[in-house]
Amino acid sequence: MTGKTHIMGGIAASLAFAQITNYEPVLLLGAGAVGAVIPDICHGGSKIGRAFPVVSKIINICFGHRTFTHSLIFLILAALLFNAFLPNEAISAGLLAGMASHLLLDMATKKGIKLFFPFKITVRLPLTTKTGSTVEYVVFAALSLLSVYFGMAAFGFYY
Template sequence: MTGKTHIMAGITATTAIVAITDAYQPEWFIAAGAVGGLLPDICHSGSKIGRRFPAISKVVNTIFGHRTFTHSLLFLVLVAFVLSKFVSNPSITMGILVGMVTHFILDAFTKQGIKLLYPAKVTIRFPFAATTGGKAEGIVLLALTVVTLYYANNILALF
């Protein structure tokens, strides 16, 4: 999936959570969801986040490759641990983690799949796959946008 779809998925999930609960600060939670939606692609130098942090991306890719460690439950737990030690705002921490989970789900819909159980070499993918940047991804992006607008409207109605 492309960066814009990953960003929108993070925004969609966090916006829906804000609309359903009042557990998080919306502005921090939703922004963090967008960041979390990009974070697993730090392993890919051509990704939005990889281009922003090329040295880190190169090192991570050299050590692990693409869609392995940074697309795993191990990475999710490691990020959760680091954030719990250095970020005092739970809206930011949880937003990043929610965004990461949406990233994992979307990339499991690609032909390459993800190594969710890394270091195990098991590839996780859904039985039907989308091509990155293809028509199916465009439909997913449109659907995510519509869902975001729906929940954002519900949030605004509360004010």
């Protein structure tokens, strides 16, 4: 999936999470958008990879693309680090919601992800698409609509 689809997925996931928590929706939303791009630090051409090229290169050399940073172990380590060092639980939760949405969206691509890294098992959803395809644009549109729907509820606009 492209960066914009991941960001929209992070926004939708964090606003959906806001429905079941008492966290501040604005913090969840912002952190969800940021968290949605974190797993692609392993790819130098990604939004975050271009922002942190040295870190991206090191991670890519050590692990490759869609392995460690697209795994459950990475999510668990990130949760431990966020909870230890971030002052606000809503920010931690939003970052993790965005990261989890990223993994789910990449499981919907033909390449899949190494969710159980270090094991070399590739995990894909039953229905997959190519990055940048028409189907991805439909997914982006659906995530946009979900974001509006969940956002209206999170910010007190009832439907």
